[in-house]
Amino acid sequence: MKIMISACLAGENCKYNSGNNRNEKVLQLMVENEVITVCPEQMGGLPTPRVPSEIRDGVVTTKDGRIVDAKFRAGAAKCLEIARREQPDLIVLQSRSPSCGVKQRYDGTFTGTLTDGAGVTAELLMKNGFKCVDVEDLPGNGDLILTLQMGRENRRV
Ligand code: SF4
Numbered sequence: 001m002k003i004m005i006s007a008c009l010a011g012e013n014c015k016y017n018s019g020n021n022r023n024e025k026v027l028q029l030m031v032e033n034e035v036i037t038v039c040p041e042q043m044g045g046l047p048t049p050r051v052p053s054e055i056r057d058g059v060v061t062t063k064d065g066r067i068v069d070a071k072f073r074a075g076a077a078k079c080l081e082i083a084r085r086e087q088p089d090l091i092v093l094q095s096r097s098p099s100c101g102v103k104q105r106y107d108g109t110f111t112g113t114l115t116d117g118a119g120v121t122a123e124l125l126m127k128n129g130f131k132c133v134d135v136e137d138l139p140g141n142g143d144l145i146l147t148l149q150m151g152r153e154n155r156r157v
Contacts, residue, residue, distance in 0.1 A: 004088040007037035014039040044075025056108030076121040
């Protein structure tokens with residue numbers, strides 16, 4: 001099985017603050033599967049560390065007011081290119097990120113307030129038919145059968 005994942009979930013220090021979101025369920029999936037890690041923000045040319053960003057009125061903006069939308073969307077486009085080429089069985093993304101969030105994201109006020117909606121990369125992948133799974137929805141104990149069911153629509157033939 002081939003899995004595409006947010007790189008920070010694999011322990012890569014690519015978060016805005018140079019940290020990661022290492023996740024034990026993801027690490028378990030990585031043991032017996034082929035894994036492709038992507039960090040759309042780094043792939044779009046943003047540095048690490050970087051000022052945190054949120055989506056405000058549809059435009060990705062940093063906490064200090066700079067518009068970084070083009071870089072976020074460039075990273076999303078590169079992730080889509082990789083997904084089309086690699087055809088992952090499953091895509092697992094970090095929750096609430098302005099890039100990787102699948103179901104929710106912060107609302108652009110930098111007050112910790114959540115709103116429904118995806119980050120720019122998750123949105124682009126889903127619009128192109130790739131089913132993305134929020135890491136918080138992964139079943140426990142490495143239940144690969146259930147995980148495969150969650151991701152089976154990812155396979156594009
Ligand atoms: S862009 Fe995605 S992979 Fe990169 S640090 Fe943010 S959540 Fe993780």
